[in-house]
Amino acid sequence: MSSPAGPQRPPRDERPPRDIGRQIKVWFRFVPREGWLPYDTEGLWATRLSADTARVDNVPFLQDGVAEGETVRFRTDADGVHWSTGRVADSGNCTVRVLSLPDGPLGRDAHAVHERFAPFGLGGEVFSADFPLVALTVPGGADLRGIKALLARGRDEGWWHFEVSCATDAWRAA
Structure with missing residues (x-):
């Protein structure tokens, strides 16, 4: 007689992250502007709110269209880097x-x-x-x-x- 297998464990990326409420670095990609700083990414500190959202905790120097306090969605790549995929909620800032x-x-x-x-x-x-x-x-x-x-x-x-x-x-x- 075999015993039931029990509930299946969720895949790795469906488990709740352990760092909710902690600061993470969320990275933004953009096209560099001609005659401006030669960067194509900017990392902003953010407080993780869920598995794929975070609230931006500092003011961006390079990334347009986002302000401190905004909630952004991100995806985490295989290296553990969090890349912004868009804004979820405005901050009013x-x-x-x-x-x-x-x-x-x-x-x-x-x-x-x-x-x-x-x-x-x-x-x-x-x-x-x-x-x-x-x-x-x-x-x-x-x-x-x-x-x-x-x-x-x-x-x-x-x-x-x-x-x-x-x-x-x-x-x-x-």
Whole structure:
């Protein structure tokens, strides 16, 4: 007499991951822009929410169309690298990148850029000392009109170049 085999074990990729709630690196692929940094991938820290979703925990320097706080879906390759496959949920945040002009009044001082945006309570990161690109997270509840006015003023007065790499409807309407 044989005993029942019991429930089948799920395949490896169907088991719940052990690192839910922990930070993982999620990688994004994109086509490099001409005249810009020569990268075609960017890794962002994210908190794993499920087997294939994570919430982005930092501001992107290179990847367009995603902001801190967004939920993204990913697939994990055979080497254990998590590759983004798309956005699942918006955060309501925007991503703005500011690069001060070396011959402008702020020089190459990323701290001076941060100081200009401090009254708005914006957080961000600096790419490097050699390339002082400041990537800012603009929360949906921030003074969007005021931030847009400061960005335009800085551009017009020769402080910086800027780009909005992830915008919301609220940003566009402000």
